[in-house]
Amino acid sequence: MSEEIILQTRALSKVYRDFWGRQKVRALKGLDLEVRRGEVFGLLGPNGSGKTTTIKLLLGLLFPTEGEALVFGKPASDVAKNERLGYLPEESYLYRFLTADETLDFYGRLFDMPSDVRRQRIDELIEMVGLQKARKRQLQEYSKGMTRRIGLAQALINDPELIMLDEPTSGLDPIGTREMKDMILRLKDEGKTIVMCSHLLADVQDVCDRIAILHQGELKELGRVDELLKVADVTQIRAKNLSVDCQRELRDVISRHHGELVSLDNPTTTLEELFLEIVRDSEARPGRRAGVK
């Protein structure tokens, strides 16, 4: 991660008004943020906390009431910034009468990509999101997961430096969620900067380097995920193949040193891990009942 600031907001505020100009709701209050090149930044918060408003302000889809949003050092309203930016909206707002090929071709043209470059990029992306068999089908025939994948592909058509993902895992099954998270990490490895907003805490925890927690339009917490989640006064020991005697000795050691034993037991796996293992096993041995240990 470099020190170069890709995205910045200064006292960014947004007030939604009605037709007569009366204030309806103050969606964002004086947000100050900086996102550096190469990091995965998460905007976290409950529904209505201002996450999506922030993303829309950064994209220039909304105009700030006060403050400013800068992307690549330029105002968010500058269309030229979009050359280096990819955006996956909350729901894949795509033209449902187009096929996957036509969709990517359309968005490729909007980047003024020459025909041969466009063709090659479309093939790469279709393969990357695994839609080879469905590339000639209209999007209206797609499942939610497929629509999400083509949505991601369109966001990446220009090989962007900055990718904004609005609820990237919403509506996806656990496999899709895992694939999306893997994809985000792969993009991070490629040096992309990613800004995502989500209210699915586990997803954010898995992929984000830094997070900002918003509530009622205000920034409540900002920092590195590992630092924020670190519980300083608790020590975690994870070991394999310990005998009962060994475990007893450990209890004694803790007791001798006046420590408080919080728990000493066998951990459970996550439901996500269990589900993915069952699916993988089922795909490897079709027709057999899963025998997960």
Add this chain to the structure above:
Amino acid sequence: MVVEQQLLPYFQWLLTGGEKSLGALPSFAFVFLGVAMAALVIGFAIAASRYGFLRGGDVTYKTISEGLRELLQTSPRRVWAIARLAIKESLRRRVAVALGVFFLVLLFANWFLSTNHQEPARLYLSFVLTASTYLVLGVALLLSAFSLPGDFKTKTIYTVVTKPVRAGEIILGRIIGFMIVITVLLAIMGVGSYIFVVRSLDHSHTVELESFQVVANPAGEEVGKKGTTSRDAGHRHELTLDKDGNGETTVENGHTHRIESLGENKYRVSPPLGFIRARVPQYGKLRFIDRSGAAKDTGISVGSEWTYRSFIDGNTPATAIWTFDNVSDAVDPNVPEDERSLPLSLIVRVFKTHKGVIGQALQGTIQLRNPDPAANGLTSEPLSFDAQDQQVDDFNIPRKQYSQSRQEIDLFKDLVSKDGKIEVLVKCLDRGQYFGFAQADCYIRHPDGSPIASFAKVCVSIWVQAVIVVSVGVTISTLVSGPVAMLFVVGFIILGFWRQDFVDIATGKSYGGGPAESVVRIATQANVMVQLEDTLLNNLVTGFDKYFAKPIMWAVAQTLPDFRSFSTVRYAADGYNVPWDRVFQDVTVCLGYVVGLSIIGYFLLRTREVAK
């Protein structure tokens, strides 16, 4: 054909304009500047109310400067991408249904259209072209008004505007896309219409042998035959055959047939000829002489509210005089020089103050005169004609003429002045009866143009109207929802069709005042001729109209297209060639609207919060 406004040559129209009008380009510049200034003031007022005076000014400046910069960054590939999307969207929205409706209308049209009509071609052509116009305008309206609002509703616009696509490209791309859809629709409808008209009017006759009468010369030798054809399609023709049995029929219902002898009393009658024509008129300048012999600009009024034509009284010195320029014997170069004639056409509006002899046409005369003072008013002998009300009478005035002193003169050498001018004098001979004329009622007839080309030019004029509707629809739909955009465009079309009335109200030419005064008149049941009482309320109302409503109406009228003048359906229906000047003018106006509205649309979309 009625020509209320003289058609100016293209470059004159574009640059300098006519006597009472400004050139199109200066007019466009004035309107453009006016709209730009108004937009600047309104834009600044909104920005200042939102962000304060200084920041508002900064925002306004940035919006304009970025707009100019982005204009230069317009990418044809992006515009074409949006245009392709618009085409695909149109197909998805079943635009082809319009074609189905059109062909369904044609299928049943023959139930209501009769070939047994004085001018069936006029009936058929005006029907198919009017049907095409309304259908295409309807399609243009629906496509353009609901397209962008649809994107806003489904939020697909989010994924478009977050790409480096400029607002102007979104507008222009959509206009071009719908323009292509309309072009294809219109091309199919045009070809379908032409085939429909030609096939519907097609008929033939047989020669009725029992009607034949021998035509002999003074020496008693047979020189041909006269007779009639069979009665088909509600009419029959009289025919004249030469010695070999070949000939032509008389004109009935606007057409003739050629007859060819196949020997042994067998004849072949050709399909109808001259149904669909494209006359190429050369108009002159009209002036009048009244019954006392005094020169006048117009004739007398017979009480008609429509002052297009004015009248001359019969059996008096009253004369209608047309002066034509650039007259030579080369009007029809295919005819041998000594057989050349002056092809003249005349339309007479007959106004009778008494019945006269029932069934007998009024009589008139045509004379030709050399306008050169040096020719001492050399005038040809009167040529008399039967005046059929509102019919186009074609004359071929032979070059061999006689002066009023019975001396043989040559039409092109003696009656045409050195600078190529000739005067045509028309009089009515019947006492107490009147002939009415407008400038376009007498013209020199050049060889007909191609009817198909003329028909295609009419389709271009329909296309122009549809493209303007599309441009307005796309532009306004950046701001409001689909149904509101549709209502706006419908209002725009209605105002465009009645633009002149709108202008007349704005400039005070119409009786009854402005909109506020009209409300008072309706409420108080005071008709337009009644003077309103001098009360404070009435003064306020008329003041409001005078200083507020009418200036706004006048300003709006400057931006409205005159839809009625775009329609060239009457050219095809009346059998006239659509002049290229007309086509170029219409296409230029259309281009002006596309450019102007794209710029307005750009700023409307650019300053709109897409995600709101």
